[in-house]
Amino acid sequence: DAGITQSPRHKVTETGTPVTLRCHQTENHRYMYWYRQDPGHGLRLIHYSYGVKDTDKGEVSDGYSVSRSKTEDFLLTLESATSSQTSVYFCATTPGEIYTDTQYFGPGTRLTVL
Amino acid sequence: ELKVEQNPLFLSMQEGKNYTIYCNYSTTSDRLYWYRQDPGKSLESLFVLLSNGAVKQEGRLMASLDTKARLSTLHITAAVHDLSATYFCAAAYNTDKLIFGTGTRLQVFP
Numbered sequence: 001d002a003g004i005t006q007s008p009r010h011k012v013t014e015t016g017t018p019v020t021l022r023c024h025q026t027e028n029h030r031y032m033y034w035y036r037q038d039p040g041h042g043l044r045l046i047h048y049s050y051g052v053k054d055t056d057k058g059e060v061s062d063g064y065s066v067s068r069s070k071t072e073d074f075l076l077t078l079e080s081a082t083s084s085q086t087s088v089y090f091c092a093t094t095p096g097e098i099y100t101d102t103q104y105f106g107p108g109t110r111l112t113v114l
Numbered sequence: 115e116l117k118v119e120q121n122p123l124f125l126s127m128q129e130g131k132n133y134t135i136y137c138n139y140s141t142t143s144d145r146l147y148w149y150r151q152d153p154g155k156s157l158e159s160l161f162v163l164l165s166n167g168a169v170k171q172e173g174r175l176m177a178s179l180d181t182k183a184r185l186s187t188l189h190i191t192a193a194v195h196d197l198s199a200t201y202f203c204a205a206a207y208n209t210d211k212l213i214f215g216t217g218t219r220l221q222v223f224p
Binding site for chain 2: 031033035040041042043044045048050058059090092094096102103104105106107108
């Protein structure tokens with residue numbers, strides 16, 4: 001395991017409220033990713049980071065923002081949550097030293113937007 | 115644009131039988147990954163395939179890659195109940211990003 005934790009693990013919120021999910025890793029991995037998992041879609045990349053303060057968009061980035069001020073933390077923010085953002089969110093990391101490294105996944109956060 | 119398709123989406127198989135999951139991807143990719151996910155759990159890395167003709171085996175699972183056909187397969191030999199899970203393939207693009215297939219839900223029954 002890459003020592004990845006996510007918080008919170010479960011959250012229920014209302015439409016229009018801001019939500020921040022946290023991913024914390026203890027392995028000093030360079031790359032960090034946020035995915036969402038929905039039935040019938042597999043995992044889709046939201047945003048990723050290739051270093052402190054270096055981030056980029058993925059396939060489904062609309063409505064999401066990210067920040068990475070420390071190597072170990074990668075935050076995902078829903079500025080104004082919508083019901084379409086109800087999903088399971090996974091954080092992943094990879095060392096980045098060898099580009100063929102696999103990605104290691106956190107335990108996931110189940111988010112429900114009412 | 116890279117797209118990844120898996121089939122079948124659902125697979126119910128009897129213990130002791132063999133079967134293959136297929137993963138097709140639409141454009142050139144230099145590496146292919148397989149992951150396993152148990153219900154309500156995270157994803158666990160199974161295999162990383164890096165070159166044409168690559169074959170990797172772990173227990174009853176064997177993965178292969180044909181880059182010319184843009185096809186990877188995950189072969190299950192003599193299935194057992196513990197292999198019941200959802201299996202995802204993912205193809206790499208732009209060096210550091212992955213596109214995932216929709217997953218194959220495998221159920222092994224006695």
